[in-house]
Structure formats: structure tokens, C-alpha cells
Amino acid sequence: MRTTTAHPSISQTSSPKSRPQRRPCLAACCILLVLAGLTGCASTTSAAASQPYLLVLGDSLSTGYQPGGGGDPSCSQGALDKTGHGGWACLLLAKLRSVDKSYSIDNMAVNGEDTCGFITGKNCAGQPIGGSVPQLRQARDFLRSEQTATGLITLDIGADDASVLEASARKGNNAQVLKQLPLVFARAAANYRRILKRLRQIAPKAPIMALGYYVPNLPDFIPPYLLPIAQGAIRTLARGFNAEVIAAAKEFKATYVNLYALFKGKQATLLVPGDIHPNDTGQRLIARLIWHAYSTSGTIRTQ
Numbered sequence: 379m380r381t382t383t384a385h386p387s388i389s390q391t392s393s394p395k396s397r398p399q400r401r402p403c404l405a406a407c408c409i410l411l412v413l414a415g416l417t418g419c420a421s422t423t424s425a426a427a428s429q430p431y432l433l434v435l436g437d438s439l440s441t442g443y444q445p446g447g448g449g450d451p452s453c454s455q456g457a458l459d460k461t462g463h464g465g466w467a468c469l470l471l472a473k474l475r476s477v478d479k480s481y482s483i484d485n486m487a488v489n490g491e492d493t494c495g496f497i498t499g500k501n502c503a504g505q506p507i508g509g510s511v512p513q514l515r516q517a518r519d520f521l522r523s524e525q526t527a528t529g530l531i532t533l534d535i536g537a538d539d540a541s542v543l544e545a546s547a548r549k550g551n552n553a554q555v556l557k558q559l560p561l562v563f564a565r566a567a568a569n570y571r572r573i574l575k576r577l578r579q580i581a582p583k584a585p586i587m588a589l590g591y592y593v594p595n596l597p598d599f600i601p602p603y604l605l606p607i608a609q610g611a612i613r614t615l616a617r618g619f620n621a622e623v624i625a626a627a628k629e630f631k632a633t634y635v636n637l638y639a640l641f642k643g644k645q646a647t648l649l650v651p652g653d654i655h656p657n658d659t660g661q662r663l664i665a666r667l668i669w670h671a672y673s674t675s676g677t678i679r680t681q
Contacts, residue, residue, distance in 0.1 A: 430529030440487035451485035462658035469665035493569030534589035567622035586632035592641035594654035
């Protein structure tokens with residue numbers, strides 16, 4: 379495992395896209411061409427199989443969400459994407475295309491997704507999220523059909539697990555929240571490991587970037603007198619969570635991406651004011667960090 383120096387989302391959902399099954403159709407067409415005595419099928423198959431994908435998995439950190447706009451999961455808005463307002467995934471895609479212009483992206487991330495929803499389709503509070511097919515199953519189906527063409531997988535998940543405590547926090551049940559937080563982070567870490575293990579089983583050779591957790595701006599409904607305690611608790615839990623992610627990344631041959639260090643002490647300049655999501659500058663730095671992790675991992679794919 380390599381380390382190099384995610385996060386939260388909001389409670390919005392996006393329906394998963396239909397995943398085209400490209401390979402079976404292509405294979406069938408090739409068989410028909412061969413039976414008809416035509417040539418050129420092998421070169422067509424080779425060309426299609428060589429087109430690599432960036433598979434993006436996670437929550438609103440990976441959709442590029444920002445309050446009031448921002449985020450372009452399909453990376454189809456060139457001018458917006460160059461600024462970082464389309465999200466770090468689009469900037470990473472541009473970097474990948476600088477070494478292989480045939481790269482495509484499939485961004486399955488869901489705003490508000492937590493680790494429970496990622497696995498089951500129901501969030502940790504038991505509410506449906508992300509459509510009828512859980513993100514992990516979507517990723518499984520995609521990887522099974524496109525495995526030879528998957529150039530890079532990114533995963534960020536876990537920050538939204540704490541949303542299950544939001545109602546209690548808003549009611550002022552602070553003691554209960556502080557008591558439950560360690561259990562929430564422990565479940566998130568265990569689920570992160572489960573997800574990473576499954577991805578590695580499905581895609582044994584694909585490079586995986588495992589994004590860690592950074593400390594966000596805390597919500598404004600937390601009383602000022604409680605902020606120092608809450609901030610200290612979140613920092614401690616974030617370090618513990620990231621330690622578990624690092625261990626899982628080592629176990630399943632992924633590369634840990636240290637967002638905690640990237641954002642430490644820089645929330646005022648890298649996050650949207652009063653919010654948990656990165657601004658354009660933060661998005662650009664995340665893309666740069668992931669690119670560095672990938673390009674130095676020894677698994678970079680070129681044409």
C-alpha cells in the first residue's frame with residue numbers, strides 16, 4: 379500500500395444511471411462478422427477493450443457538490459470543469475486523458491450516501507437512498523462487464539454515516555450524540571473495509587484510490603460552548619477512522635489518499651464557508667493529490 383498526503387455529503391439523492399453492457403454486444407457483433415466471412419473484428423475488439431474507465435464511487439465529495447451549484451458527474455461541461463466547480467473527478471479525468479486521451483468516466487457517487495446505503499440501498503437510518511440498485515451492486519455489475527477496461531477506481535465513503543445523529547443533535551441531546559459518535563465511526567470503518575474488500579475481489583488488478591476522512595466545518599446548530607469538545611471528538615474519531623482505512627488499503631492492495639492532512643487547519647480557505655464541502659480550490663487540490671497518488675503508484679496506464 380502507498381500513502382499520500384472525504385468526505386461529507388448532504389441529504390440529496392440522485393438516481394443511478396442505467397449501466398450499458400458494452401462488451402457482450404460487441405462480442406455478439408464480432409461473432410456475426412466472423413460467420414459472415416468478414417475481417418477486422420479482432421482489431422475492433424482490441425480498440426474497444428483498450429478504452430479505459432475512471433470509476434468514481436462515493437458520496438457528494440465525489441459528485442463535486444457545492445451549495446448553490448457545482449458538480450458535474452458526467453464531466454461534460456468543459457469550462458466549468460476546468461475551474462474545479464465541476465468537481466475533482468473531472469480534473470482527475472483531464473489528468474488521465476493527458477496520458478491516454480481515450481479515458482471515459484462513470485461516476486456512480488450519490489449525494490448523501492453513507493456506508494449502509496452504499497452496501498444495501500438503505501442509509502444507516504433505514505431510509506432508501508440512491509435508487510433501487512445499491513451503489514456497490516452497480517459497481518459490481520460495471521466491473522464485471524468492463525473489468526479489462528477499468529483504468530482507475532476511486533472510493534470515498536463514510537462521512538454521511540454521522541447524519542443518523544443529526545436529529546438528536548438538533549434537539550440538543552449532546553451527551554447522547556457524543557456517546558453514539560464512536561459507534562457510528564466504528565460501523566463506518568467496518569463497512570468501508572467490507573466495501574474495499576468486495577471491490578478488490580471483483581477487480582483484482584484495478585488500481586484503487588481509497589480516500590480518507592477530513593475534519594469539516596461543524597454545523598451551525600452546535601452551541602458555541604460545545605464546539606471545542608465537538609471539534610476535539612471529531613478530530614480523534616477521524617484519525618481512528620483513517621487508521622482503519624489505511625489498514626484496509628494495505629490489506630486489499632489499494633492506495634490511501636490522505637485528505638485529513640490536506641485539509642487540516644485549512645477549512646477556512648478550502649471549504650465552502652459554513653459548509654462541509656470543498657470549494658473550487660479544495661476540489662483542485664484533491665484532484666492533484668489523487669493524481670499524485672496514482673501516478674506514483676506504479677500502476678499508471680498509458681496508451
